[in-house]
Amino acid sequence: MEGRALWLLATVLTLVSSSPSGQYVGLSESQCAIQATDRVDCGYPEVTSEQCKSRGCCFDSSIPGVPWCFKPLQNTECTF
Template identity: 40%
Template sequence: MEHKVICALVLVSMLAFSTLVETQSETCAMAPRERKNCGFPGVTAAQCTSKGCCFDDTVPGFPWCFTPKTIDVPSEDECEF
């Protein structure tokens, strides 16, 4: 019985830890309407990227220098039963 309790506690701990281990990543791939301005009028690609922002001047009417989108990346460790 004691081994089952220990095993259950280890499993619960691992599951709790794995939810905390999810990481976040950034991407510049998003719809133009999702872009949040990160630059100023006349900003160059070099100035934009040096601020950690995305630069894409191919879509008129939307910010060219914009904040990257944050996405959650689940951990690769999954408990299989």
């Protein structure tokens, strides 16, 4: 049983470490491509990238003076 648990842990760590950093969790890049002036705050002061993304929000700290953790664009595509 212990060997099986170690194998599972190693597999999970490999998958996590191989995922590209900076990707949006459950979001496409286009959903987070929002003009800085149009960002709607989704976080709180000193929120980390990981905390923000776990809330289903986008994170971009490259522009000072605007929300770094912000709501993504919603899919507006209609399907019938």
